[in-house]
Amino acid sequence: MANTFYNEILIDHNQNPYHKHPLPGANMTLEGVNPSCGDDIVLQLRVEDGVIQEGSFEGDGCAISQASADIMLDMIIGKPVEEAQRLSALFLKMIRGGCSPEEIEELEEAGALSDISHMPARVKCAVLGWHTMEEMLKGKKQPATTES
Amino acid sequence: MANTFYNEILIDHNQNPYHKHPLPGANMTLEGVNPSCGDDIVLQLRVEDGVIQEGSFEGDGCAISQASADIMLDMIIGKPVEEAQRLSALFLKMIRGGCSPEEIEELEEAGALSDISHMPARVKCAVLGWHTMEEMLKGKKQPATTES
Amino acid sequence: MSHPFRADFPLLVHTDIAFLDSAATSQRPECVIQAEKEYYERYNANPLRGFYDLAQEATARYEGAREKVRAFLNADSAEEIIFTRNTTESINLVAWSWGLSNLKKGDEILITISEHHSNILPWQMVAQRTGAVLRYIFCREDGSYPKEEVEAAFTGKVKLAAAALVSNVLGQEGPVRQMAKLVHLNGGVMLADAAQAAPHMAVDVKALGVDFLAFSGHKMLAPMGIGVLWGRKDLLDSMPPFLRGGEMIDSVRQQDATFAELPHKFEAGTVNGAGAEGLAAAIDYLSRAGFDRIGDIELSLTRRALSGLQAIPHVRVLGGTTAEEHHGILAFLVDGVHPHDVSAILNEDGVAVRAGHHCAQPLHTHLGARSSTRASLYLYNTEEEIDRFLESVSSIRRKMGLG
Amino acid sequence: MSHPFRADFPLLVHTDIAFLDSAATSQRPECVIQAEKEYYERYNANPLRGFYDLAQEATARYEGAREKVRAFLNADSAEEIIFTRNTTESINLVAWSWGLSNLKKGDEILITISEHHSNILPWQMVAQRTGAVLRYIFCREDGSYPKEEVEAAFTGKVKLAAAALVSNVLGQEGPVRQMAKLVHLNGGVMLADAAQAAPHMAVDVKALGVDFLAFSGHKMLAPMGIGVLWGRKDLLDSMPPFLRGGEMIDSVRQQDATFAELPHKFEAGTVNGAGAEGLAAAIDYLSRAGFDRIGDIELSLTRRALSGLQAIPHVRVLGGTTAEEHHGILAFLVDGVHPHDVSAILNEDGVAVRAGHHCAQPLHTHLGARSSTRASLYLYNTEEEIDRFLESVSSIRRKMGLG
Ligand SMILES: Cc1ncc(COP(=O)(O)O)c(C=O)c1O
Numbered sequence A, B: 001m002a003n004t005f006y007n008e009i010l011i012d013h014n015q016n017p018y019h020k021h022p023l024p025g026a027n028m029t030l031e032g033v034n035p036s037c038g039d040d041i042v043l044q045l046r047v048e049d050g051v052i053q054e055g056s057f058e059g060d061g062c063a064i065s066q067a068s069a070d071i072m073l074d075m076i077i078g079k080p081v082e083e084a085q086r087l088s089a090l091f092l093k094m095i096r097g098g099c100s101p102e103e104i105e106e107l108e109e110a111g112a113l114s115d116i117s118h119m120p121a122r123v124k125c126a127v128l129g130w131h132t133m134e135e136m137l138k139g140k141k142q143p144a145t146t147e148s
Numbered sequence C, D: 001m002s003h004p005f006r007a008d009f010p011l012l013v014h015t016d017i018a019f020l021d022s023a024a025t026s027q028r029p030e031c032v033i034q035a036e037k038e039y040y041e042r043y044n045a046n047p048l049r050g051f052y053d054l055a056q057e058a059t060a061r062y063e064g065a066r067e068k069v070r071a072f073l074n075a076d077s078a079e080e081i082i083f084t085r086n087t088t089e090s091i092n093l094v095a096w097s098w099g100l101s102n103l104k105k106g107d108e109i110l111i112t113i114s115e116h117h118s119n120i121l122p123w124q125m126v127a128q129r130t131g132a133v134l135r136y137i138f139c140r141e142d143g144s145y146p147k148e149e150v151e152a153a154f155t156g157k158v159k160l161a162a163a164a165l166v167s168n169v170l171g172q173e174g175p176v177r178q179m180a181k182l183v184h185l186n187g188g189v190m191l192a193d194a195a196q197a198a199p200h201m202a203v204d205v206k207a208l209g210v211d212f213l214a215f216s217g218h219k220m221l222a223p224m225g226i227g228v229l230w231g232r233k234d235l236l237d238s239m240p241p242f243l244r245g246g247e248m249i250d251s252v253r254q255q256d257a258t259f260a261e262l263p264h265k266f267e268a269g270t271v272n273g274a275g276a277e278g279l280a281a282a283i284d285y286l287s288r289a290g291f292d293r294i295g296d297i298e299l300s301l302t303r304r305a306l307s308g309l310q311a312i313p314h315v316r317v318l319g320g321t322t323a324e325e326h327h328g329i330l331a332f333l334v335d336g337v338h339p340h341d342v343s344a345i346l347n348e349d350g351v352a353v354r355a356g357h358h359c360a361q362p363l364h365t366h367l368g369a370r371s372s373t374r375a376s377l378y379l380y381n382t383e384e385e386i387d388r389f390l391e392s393v394s395s396i397r398r399k400m401g402l403g
């Protein structure tokens, strides 16, 4: 069956997440939950001098939520907070189906999730890590939820 | 328009009720209400030696409830309690469409209400006086209601 | 005689009764009936739950209906739209959730004497349970609420005010905007009962300045079993959920739970997806028809009916003397004839009207009438029906032996 | 391949998805869809209100539906049948009305860990408001409730017990009869949640020995927006009304009201007449089909599905090991693959199943699973659908890179 949404990039990040581990030195931690489907992650970052020095996630969720969080961390670690926020905005734009091919290109591996725009049920899974990061950078302490 | 349910007997008892007045000597009084349409009567009887010596009603309601109560009082005044109860049972049977022509005959003027069996909305109106009498004779003190 | 809407209503096409009881429930156009049918034939799944395509489609349609209601009410956000069963449940939600948790002894609840029981009994309940006092503003004989009297009724203690936009007995508009302003001076909240307004006129929650607004689908061409509560987001957010159960939660542990965000927090259990679909179709139908056109038809029919009734001896119409004050609702009395008998005779002549207190007993008591007969119109009625109604009313006293 | 029922379900005829989510909501047969449509085309008026012929017909049909439900449940009297929106509202009615006025500090509420949130959250609310304690009976790994453990859970303080006749996750029968007997020893009452039982088996309130029973129309072929609460007349009589509003009253004064008799006391506002009509049609359909025949079809499909799943490596079915224990409901886990992904892949293969905690989070927690995928059957499913489902499940781990 070729026409599955579960492409290699997703499968790989889900199976072998590079960033799924505790982060002892973290100075920011936020739980993100997806109440309607039970995805539940804890995102941790170490931010210093306005730059995301380290990052990790833990928790439980579907392949999409896990792969998306892992891909996100790949992309934002080492970047300034503003850049992470810009990428996040771009990612959300893609999920809503509003990105040009060039913009999707810019999202590197996260572009593997572009088809999500046709799968409303899974949007929240794809967005969970990103949304949690945004809320965390805004200073939120209560668990972030993708319910809107 | 000939085919109206409001025949002469009903119109007459409604217009000129013989028994609609206070009854100072009453030893039994019960209010009967028809919540779904607001008919509200107070039935009074003077019962002595097991015989209904006097009776009256007051209150407010549609022509059917008023005429029916008036006709009822016509029929039961001077009768033993048991006979009033028997007539009441017969009346209810008629209203449910279960009476033979002979039985309807026995109900005298109350027979003018026999078509009510085809008018479910008005059954409660027709029955109000009779139901109130039955409840009263059973010793009920709370207002009687035709809600079942 | 080409009527712009009548042919759309199967029941009216198939029978020949003059249906003048739309204030109780309206008839439904073909497109609404069809919308529910198609929902079951094509899109049926439990909305808000499954991840498969059909469930997603059902969810999208349900949320699409919510968005349609938002636009219909000019609300800020679809999160403020709670689907309920009917106006009654909507008002109860506010009473049980907002009322029980915000009112206390010493507070006052202020409503008008022309409210429907559904906008009285929930407040009696709240008053009994919280110790708040339930007070009324009384209308004049013609149903009007003079501004000074409304103002005078507002003590500083009024924390909740509620009134119908249109009375279901007199057809008159209630002093909703004024009450909203006054209650806000106390930091209180205003609920508008739009059950009789939503079918007939544009209802704009922002222009009204109210905090909650309730209406029923079934009175505005939609199916039974679907209604709406609109509430200001900050208020809804602050309120505890009312009914508890599936799909209104974030997470559930043995002893406690956290609740979902708006609007789902207030929609416990399986929702009425087909009903919402039907309501969306009804809103579309009303938009296509246009409230201007609907209003014109209704006003001209109301004029004909009102002036006809005014010309019949021994008939008294409750409320105002002009058609503009009635919004298609005419409650009346026939001297010496009980309303049940009036409606029975009208029924014998093929005219369907309601008799009784129309769930507004305190208003009837206030007006000195135990009950009344009510004719109520909608966009599908015709002049011929009004004439049949008037002719039948003219015959009543004669038939009842009153000459 | 002639299936005795499938052709009656338009949605299934028109699409080619294998609909295996009937525990969430069923599909509706043509005759039910038609019954609602005809109601609006021929009999539509507000039931219980008007005196004209059409309103009388609407009332008679509504009360006729009530009588049909009475017979369906083998209840003593139609007065004991309250129409609600769904199971959730039915249980809330008992919680808010009976619960809040009969339970107090020191009392216990006892439910099972396999309850649906709709049979948990209302009791959490009652416990929080009254000071009563909410306690659970825990099932074994296979979902069963051994008699001794049920008995041991009953202290003398249990005043309300509640359990599902059939679990919506495991499909297993709950210890309803036994709990009913035990709670009665304390003078308490028993509520049965029949949401998953009513669609599949004869439910006899007298044989069960319970005091309240709730179910939803939409899970048993009826429209959305109609549900039932059955209660013992003496209990219902003694309970305060819940929702307040039109047509549940005897009379209303400014400060208080007297309430109507059963069942109307609990049906505030305009009722869902068309929904009741649809429910009556669904009951007729189920009677014609016969629960014996329905049970045979379901059992044979369940066997096929269960033994198929049991044969797939890395798949674990929650609950019992025999088809008889499942009543057409199979929740399962695929090692290493999240249920959402399982359901997404099934969806890509045209199979509709639900993933998540199925509104039974405490049960999932108890079983050590965050969530699961659930396939649930009904009388219209086919062997081909089961085979498609099984084939897709077999492919999942490979597709997810797990070989
Ligand atoms: C066992 C059980 N109880 C209660 C419910 C709630 O039913 P509804 O959503 O129709 O109120 C369900 C349905 O999901 C159920 O399966």
Ligand SMILES: Cc1ncc(COP(=O)(O)O)c(C=O)c1O
Pocket (backbone or CB within 6 Å): C023, C024, C086, C087, C088, C089, C116, C118, C119, C164, C166, C167, C168, C193, C195, C196, C216, C359, D245, D246, D268, D269, D270, D271
């Ligand atoms: C003004 C008003 N409020 C509330 C209601 C109650 O509406 P429902 O019965 O649909 O809950 C009605 C309908 O009769 C009404 O006319």
